[in-house]
Amino acid sequence: MKISVVGTGYVGLVTGVSLSHIGHYVTCIDIDETKVEKMRQGISPIYEPGLEELMKENIQAGRLFFTTSHQEGFRDVDVIYIAVGTPEKEDGSANLSYIEQAVRDIAANITKDIIVVTKSTVPVGTNHYIKELLISLVPKHINVEVVSNPEFLREGSSVYDTFHGDRIVIGADSEEAAKVIEEINKPFGIPIFKTDIKSAEMIKYASNAFLATKISFINEIANICEKLGADVESVARGMGMDKRIGSMFLNAGIGYGGSCFPKDTKALTQIAANLDHNFELLKAVIKVNNHQQRILIDKARERFGSLTGKRIALLGLAFKPNTDDMREAASIVISKELIAEGAKVVAYDPVAVENAKKVLPQEVIYTESIEDALENADMVFILTEWSQIKELDLNIYVQKMKQPIVFDGRNCYSINEVQQYPIEYHSIGRKPIYNYQFQTV
Ligand SMILES: NC(=O)c1ccc[n+]([C@@H]2O[C@H](COP(=O)([O-])OP(=O)(O)OC[C@H]3O[C@@H](n4cnc5c(N)ncnc54)[C@H](O)[C@@H]3O)[C@@H](O)[C@H]2O)c1
Numbered sequence: 001m002k003i004s005v006v007g008t009g010y011v012g013l014v015t016g017v018s019l020s021h022i023g024h025y026v027t028c029i030d031i032d033e034t035k036v037e038k039m040r041q042g043i044s045p046i047y048e049p050g051l052e053e054l055m056k057e058n059i060q061a062g063r064l065f066f067t068t069s070h071q072e073g074f075r076d077v078d079v080i081y082i083a084v085g086t087p088e089k090e091d092g093s094a095n096l097s098y099i100e101q102a103v104r105d106i107a108a109n110i111t112k113d114i115i116v117v118t119k120s121t122v123p124v125g126t127n128h129y130i131k132e133l134l135i136s137l138v139p140k141h142i143n144v145e146v147v148s149n150p151e152f153l154r155e156g157s158s159v160y161d162t163f164h165g166d167r168i169v170i171g172a173d174s175e176e177a178a179k180v181i182e183e184i185n186k187p188f189g190i191p192i193f194k195t196d197i198k199s200a201e202m203i204k205y206a207s208n209a210f211l212a213t214k215i216s217f218i219n220e221i222a223n224i225c226e227k228l229g230a231d232v233e234s235v236a237r238g239m240g241m242d243k244r245i246g247s248m249f250l251n252a253g254i255g256y257g258g259s260c261f262p263k264d265t266k267a268l269t270q271i272a273a274n275l276d277h278n279f280e281l282l283k284a285v286i287k288v289n290n291h292q293q294r295i296l297i298d299k300a301r302e303r304f305g306s307l308t309g310k311r312i313a314l315l316g317l318a319f320k321p322n323t324d325d326m327r328e329a330a331s332i333v334i335s336k337e338l339i340a341e342g343a344k345v346v347a348y349d350p351v352a353v354e355n356a357k358k359v360l361p362q363e364v365i366y367t368e369s370i371e372d373a374l375e376n377a378d379m380v381f382i383l384t385e386w387s388q389i390k391e392l393d394l395n396i397y398v399q400k401m402k403q404p405i406v407f408d409g410r411n412c413y414s415i416n417e418v419q420q421y422p423i424e425y426h427s428i429g430r431k432p433i434y435n436y437q438f439q440t441v
């Protein structure tokens with residue numbers, strides 16, 4: 001099948017590359033010339049494990065192409081995927097201007113019947129609007145079908161997720177169009193769930209909102225565990241053994257960030273509000289998360305009084321490991337607040353530093369290694385559970401820091417392990433460890 005994909009961000013690029021890998025001829029279109037030039041050379045503009053290898057392989061096989069020209073990209077294609085961004089507007093609702101532009105680009109350039117597949121996360125009703133807009137813009141003899149095909153990949157494991165996802169959701173009003181998209185996706189060997197367009201759109205928001213709810217729920221349990229002297233990891237394990245609950249997404253920490261959960265939870269409360277429905281549960285999930293993102297600062301303040309003048313190392317800046325994405329990362333709120341309080345912030349991340357520089361306060365100092373970040377620090381905040389951080393020899397904290405006081409926002413180390421070192425250790429939902437006899441602070 002000849003396919004084109006509009007937008008080559010995390011979703012569009014991975015979709016395009018994966019579709020070419022299962023045998024389709026795919027042209028990826030992006031308005032960003034620098035990106036397109038890189039991708040033509042087989043260089044991925046985003047850090048995503050395994051992606052570049054697949055890109056190179058399929059470019060060489062003659063199945064994967066990149067262009068900035070919509071006219072060239074849409075030539076002779078049967079199906080067009082839309083994967084442009086739907087960022088948050090100031091009121092929390094989804095900004096559909098990129099979608100609208102993509103639709104106009106499609107309408108201006110197609111010359112034959114087309115199926116438009118929406119991968120972007122869009123509010124319920126948007127696919128019907130896309131269809132109406134297309135019909136109003138294209139010549140009468142061209143037949144247009146629109147299919148909702150929401151994406152469930154996670155950043156950092158997007159290639160794996162695309163080939164091993166739990167389901168592919170296809171929402172369509174036309175059976176023929178649904179069948180075409182089903183055929184395209186069959187080689188992935190993933191269960192396909194077909195439904196109507198509005199339900200497909202809702203599945204995406206409901207899934208993200210539910211996962212975010214799980215995270216805020218376990219974080220609230222963690223905060224209570226701390227007060228009770230219970231251990232949230234044991235609690236989560238014991239809960240997760242019940243198949244009705246499931247063990248995944250019960251990792252307590254400094255909350256969820258990223259380009260999806262924060263934006264999609266807010267968008268769903270807006271979708272509900274537009275229907276005069278007050279989605280109280282989801283609003284509480286968001287509120288809990290906003291508080292949780294700052295919880296290490298509360299713990300540090302409680303411990304030190306003031307943080308003014310303190311040298312604070314941040315380990316991990318990306319919103320999760322294995323990505324360079326900084327969107328809605330907890331490190332943003334944390335570093336802003338620390339700098340505002342007059343702390344000296346020294347930060348390390350294995351891949352996200354270039355993106356971090358664009359969003360963190362200018363005063364943040366970046367280091368090339370964990371050791372350099374820890375040098376002479378009064379305390380360290382662990383913000384992302386990169387494997388480099390999880391596998392660290394804990395002696396490093398003792399050797400490098402002014403005083404080995406660790407605030408671990410991702411529960412990277414077991415309590416038993418930390419017990420063996422002269423470290424003061426505060427984590428999430430677990431008992432603190434005071435093995436460091438500190439003299440003066
Ligand atoms: N990032 C994720 O993990 C993820 C997962 C599932 C769903 N989603 C959803 O998928 C959508 C895309 O997310 P993303 O993170 O990949 O976005 P992104 O911002 O990383 O990428 C969007 C790309 O589209 C390009 N673009 C914008 N308008 C264009 C146009 N008219 N023609 C061609 N290119 C255009 C931009 O230059 C950019 O490269 C969003 O709706 C998001 O909510 C994202």
Ligand SMILES: O=c1ccn([C@@H]2O[C@H](COP(=O)(O)OP(=O)(O)O[C@H]3O[C@H](CO)[C@@H](O)[C@H](O)[C@H]3O)[C@@H](O)[C@H]2O)c(=O)[nH]1
Pocket residue numbers: 121151152153154155156208211215248249250251252253254255256257258259260261264319320
């Ligand atoms: O038990 C957990 C699991 C995750 N997180 C945090 O939640 C955020 C999101 O993590 P994750 O879901 O792994 O990454 P995303 O790439 O944001 O993926 C989510 O958002 C995508 C965009 O919509 C969806 O496609 C995916 O299915 C959905 O998992 C990160 O900050 C994680 O640190 C936790 O705090 N505890």
